[in-house]
Amino acid sequence: MLDPGTDSRLYTVRMSDGNSKKDYLRAGELARLAGVSTDTLRHYERKGVLPAPRRSHNNYRHYPPQALERVRLVRRALVVGFTLDELASILAARDQGGTPCPEVRTLAEEKLSQVETRLSELKILRNELRSTLKDWDIRLAETPAGERAGLLEALAANGHAAGMQTSPSALSRFKSKSKRRPRK
Numbered sequence: 001m002l003d004p005g006t007d008s009r010l011y012t013v014r015m016s017d018g019n020s021k022k023d024y025l026r027a028g029e030l031a032r033l034a035g036v037s038t039d040t041l042r043h044y045e046r047k048g049v050l051p052a053p054r055r056s057h058n059n060y061r062h063y064p065p066q067a068l069e070r071v072r073l074v075r076r077a078l079v080v081g082f083t084l085d086e087l088a089s090i091l092a093a094r095d096q097g098g099t100p101c102p103e104v105r106t107l108a109e110e111k112l113s114q115v116e117t118r119l120s121e122l123k124i125l126r127n128e129l130r131s132t133l134k135d136w137d138i139r140l141a142e143t144p145a146g147e148r149a150g151l152l153e154a155l156a157a158n159g160h161a162a163g164m165q166t167s168p169s170a171l172s173r174f175k176s177k178s179k180r181r182p183r184k
Contacts, residue, residue, distance in 0.1 A: 044071065
């Protein structure tokens, strides 16, 4: 049977309890419709943002049609900056009949503030890069062919002379990156 909302095939499946029959989307079909992989669906389940699906008698995962909207909601929330942990908490509250809207709005305000801070930092970085490039252009123009212009040395000297200090947010980004495992 085709689901009119998704133009996708819904399967009537005998579930592992042996009795109930319902219309469900297979994992691959849900993943395709939502634009994610089946691994992503499993990851969402582990993180608690997508309820574990029912299992058919042959242990295949089958999702109710409303799981598609849930996955789309999760993907959109991730785009605007929510984390899976935040979403798990919010969705659990909603699923239990709670009204997490004030919490969601507060989190969104915090995320906007973080974005504004980051934009300010990026503007400062842009200005520093523009200034550095202008200085380097002058050095390159004044350096005879075949000689080193000392761009990196000038960069270090200019940073020290300007009293450059690393911002706390830049340090935190560096620390979080340095804790990551190296790629294999």
